[in-house]
Amino acid sequence: MxxxxxxxxxxxxxxxxxxxxxxxxxxxxxxxxxxxxxxxxxxxxxxxxxxxxxxxxxxxxxxxxxxxxxxxxxxxxxxxxxxxxxxxxxxxxxxxxxxxxxxxxxxxxxxxxxxxxxxxxxxxxxxxxxxxxxxxGVTVFTRHASRTEPVALRTPPTSPKSKPEAFSLKPASNSPFSILNSQFSIPKVVAIGASTGGPQALHAILKQLPATFPIPILCVQHISEGFLQGLVDWLATECSLRVKIAQPGELPKPGTVYFAPERQHLQLDTQRRFITVSTPPVSGHRPSATVLFQAVAACYPRSTIGILLTGMGRDGADGLQAIAQAGSTTIAQDEQTCVVFGMPKEAIALGAAQHILAINEIAPMLLNRVF
Missing domain, CATH: 3.40.50.2300 (Response regulator)
Known part of the structure; x- marks a missing residue:
């Protein structure tokens, strides 16, 4: 060959x-x-x-x-x-x-x-x-200088004849947890995992949220060492929310976005305060989205919104399933707006994603759920 x-x-x-x-x-x-x-x-x-x-x-x-x-x-x-x-x-x-x-x-x-x-x-x-x-393996599209809105970076479609599915806010049909949707309590935390293409995706979501967003947002972003603080500083200047790196012992506050520190898993204790640990990588990553998702699933059963965004590999898929099994809401970014449709694809294959949404549909759903 x-x-x-x-x-x-x-x-x-x-x-x-x-x-x-x-x-x-x-x-x-x-x-x-x-x-x-x-x-x-x-x-x-x-x-x-x-x-x-x-x-x-x-x-x-x-x-x-x-x-x-x-x-x-x-x-x-x-x-x-x-x-x-x-x-x-x-x-x-x-x-x-x-x-x-x-x-x-x-x-x-x-x-x-x-x-x-x-x-x-x-x-x-x-x-x-x-x-x-x-x-x-990433396909990018022309971005005109006059355009200010996010332009999708997409992986090639799985079939040249396939057409993008029009996703709505309805539960994904392949999710075994869809029946729980009507039973969710008011969300108390949002947890987000992302890898390649994540900074752009996070920007698209967080820029749409007001400073009065009533619950904390916890994030894991796979990024090369040395760039996390830069990402936090950039998002802080672009968004109305407060953005920072989570500190051990800190209690998550509304209207604040927290990122897992470099080379540390982010978890929560029984008082829902942050814990950072140096245990081995999960799915090849530390911090790991799955570790964070499993922690919020345990601390905020039936009151978490878990979101898995663009990225290579499968980190976060098992964690998103844990959130769904705990009776909470789960969202995966759709293929058409992912830079790399790896992590969300794995979660969808597990049936862990109750909603499959384009990147610009995620913030409106969050606002609808928490206000």
Whole structure:
């Protein structure tokens, strides 16, 4: 059987050292082919239409044209998956800029490898190549500069003849828990799990919620180490809700969005205060959405809204099932608006998702349930 062609990757990076490291990493994989490089956005645009890469990796800060402007132009003229490779953000301005790239159409962020990170070379290599493989399977659509609303990033449909199903707020027909819908009490907490494409999806949901949202929102977002605080800072400037990283012993408050800390599972004690633990990863992740979902299912039976968003793998699927089995509401993001339809697909296959909704339908449902 003939092997598939390597993934065509274009690198935009103004640091010669970082560029050398990236090329070395990607050259080690027969599944990746670096088809071009540029030191800034202007030089990149001169080549991209000719070499036709499948994935573009870009830095944020560059002379002549930075990564944000480059992303906007690419998504308007040559739409394709973009991975932002940048140093972890140290200032609120940098964090806003990095996540503005995601808002502009980039798919994911990855920490820039350095000489200091070469001690973890094999791990960095594995993670970066896997990230590029995921992005190579993502289909993106043209984003016009005049548009301000979220534009869906979608995986290819399972069948070229299939048509998107029109989802409503009705329970998913394959859910064994649908009969419980009429028996739910007033929600006391929202729990959300997300991975690849999650920052954009979370932004789409949280931006629609008012500061008076009457219950806390607990989140697990799989994101490269060093970028969580940047995500929190960006969402805090974009949304009316308060956004922060959960602290051990803290009692969740209404109108506040809490994120699990880096490298820590987020749970709740018998008084419903936060606990953070360093137990082994679940489904390959720490923090894990399943760990959080199981904790809220135990602490808030019949009064949780669990939401599983875009992402690769199956983290959160078992946890969403635990929430449903505890008599609470469960939602999975639909295939058509997922960047990667992995985690929600697994939950749907389990029958754990009572509602399958497009990303822009989730916030209206939350508002309908809690007000």
């Amino acid at each position: 003939k092997s598939s062609a390597p993934i065509r990757v274009f690198l935009v990076e103004d640091s010669p050292v970082a560029l050398t490291i990236l090329k070395r990493i990607l050259a080690s994989s027969p599944e990746v082919d670096v088809v071009g490089t540029a030191s800034n956005g202007v030089a990149a645009l001169e080549q991209i239409s000719t070499v036709q890469p499948q994935v573009i990796c870009t830095d944020l800060h560059m002379p002549k044209m930075d990564g944000l402007e480059l992303t906007r132009i690419i998504m308007a003229a040559y739409p394709r998956p973009i991975l932002v490779i940048s140093t972890s953000v140290d200032t609120q301005e940098d964090s806003r800029n990095v996540f503005q790239l995601l808002q502009a159409g980039a798919v994911d962020v990855f920490p820039k490898p350095s000489i200091n990170s070469l001690s973890d070379y094999e791990q960095v290599k594995h993670e970066l190549i896997n990230r590029i493989k995921v992005l190579a």
